[in-house]
Amino acid sequence: MTELVPRGFRARVAAYPPDEVDPTAWYAVTGAEWLRRLPGLLTDLMADWSLVPDGEVRWGAGAVAVPVTSPTGPAVLKVTWPHHEAVTEHLGLRHWDGHGSVRLLRADPRRFALLLERLDATTDLRSLPADAACGVIGDLLAQLRSPALPQVPTLTAYAARQLSKPAPFDVLPRRFVEQGRRLAAELVTGPELDAWLLHTDLHYENVLRGTRQAWLAIDPKPTAGDRAFEVAPALWNRADELGTGSSVRWNLRRRLEIVCEHADIAEDRAKAWTIVREVDNATDPAEGPGRASLAVAIIKAMND
Incomplete structure (x- = not known):
C-alpha cells in the first residue's frame, strides 16, 4: 500500500x-x-x-x-x-x-x-475573496465557541514556553521581541485565559466545502484559551494578496476587523495575541526562510 x-x-x-x-x-x-x-x-x-x-x-x-x-x-x-x-x-x-x-x-x-x-477537498476558502473568506472564518469561530475541555493543552502553558525560550534578537528587532514577551506575560492574567476550546489554526485551507453546511473547519489543534488567539492565522496566510507599502497594513487590519466582528472577539486582544504568535512564528524553522519579514510586517500593522 x-x-x-x-x-x-x-x-x-x-x-x-x-x-x-x-x-x-x-x-x-x-x-x-x-x-x-x-x-x-x-x-x-x-x-x-x-x-x-x-x-x-x-x-x-x-x-x-x-x-x-x-x-x-x-x-x-x-x-x-x-x-x-x-x-x-x-x-x-x-x-x-x-x-x-x-x-x-x-x-x-x-x-x-x-x-x-x-468533504470537498478541492474547494477551500482560497476560492473566495479575502474579505468574504474572513467573514466565513469569523462565523465558524462563533459557531465553534464552546467551553474548554480539561484534557487539552492550555494557552497558559503556551505563553510560558514562549517566555522560557531564548530571546530571538538575531531574527527580529529587539523592540518587537520585547513587546511580544511583555504581552505574553500580561495576557496570561486575563480572567478567561483558558476558558474556551480553541481551534488555533483556522485559516483558508483549513475550511472545506461541505454538503450539510456550506463551509466546515478541519485540522484543529485544540487548546484551552482566549478566543482572541484564534484570529492570527487569517492574517499570515494568503500573504501574497496583502499587496505592498501601505496596503499591507490596511489589508491586515481589514482582515482582523472582519474576523473579530463576525466572531465577536475584542480587536485589541486579537492584536496582542497576534504579536505574541508572530514572535513565535518568526523563529520556527518549519515556517521556512523569509518568515521573519512577514512577522515584522504583521507586528507593525498590529501596532499602527
Whole structure:
C-alpha cells in the first residue's frame, strides 16, 4: 500500500525530529521512523475498519488523508505523524460533533488515526475573496465557541514556553521581541485565559466545502484559551494578496476587523495575541526562510 504515501509527503516528513515540545513523550518518533511504519499502519487500519481506498490521496505538513468507502458510506482516513498538536484533535472534533467542523466518525488516538466525513477537498476558502473568506472564518469561530475541555493543552502553558525560550534578537528587532514577551506575560492574567476550546489554526485551507453546511473547519489543534488567539492565522496566510507599502497594513487590519466582528472577539486582544504568535512564528524553522519579514510586517500593522 505504499502508493498511499505520496513521494512529496515522504520528502517533507522524513527530516522531522521527535516532538519538539516533549521528545520523550510516549508517541514521539522521528519522521523517518514513522514513515517506515506508515504503509503497514494504513494496511492495518483499512482492514480493521473495513475501508476501501477510492480517491486521490491528499497530504499536508504532517498527515495523509485517504478517501475511502466505509461501511457507512464515503469517508476520509486521516493518519498523522505523532506530535503534540495532534494528540487531542479527536477530542475537539468529538466535542464539536460536526457543528462548524468536519464530523468525526471514528478515532484511534494511539495510532493517530481519524475517520472523517467526506468533504470537498478541492474547494477551500482560497476560492473566495479575502474579505468574504474572513467573514466565513469569523462565523465558524462563533459557531465553534464552546467551553474548554480539561484534557487539552492550555494557552497558559503556551505563553510560558514562549517566555522560557531564548530571546530571538538575531531574527527580529529587539523592540518587537520585547513587546511580544511583555504581552505574553500580561495576557496570561486575563480572567478567561483558558476558558474556551480553541481551534488555533483556522485559516483558508483549513475550511472545506461541505454538503450539510456550506463551509466546515478541519485540522484543529485544540487548546484551552482566549478566543482572541484564534484570529492570527487569517492574517499570515494568503500573504501574497496583502499587496505592498501601505496596503499591507490596511489589508491586515481589514482582515482582523472582519474576523473579530463576525466572531465577536475584542480587536485589541486579537492584536496582542497576534504579536505574541508572530514572535513565535518568526523563529520556527518549519515556517521556512523569509518568515521573519512577514512577522515584522504583521507586528507593525498590529501596532499602527
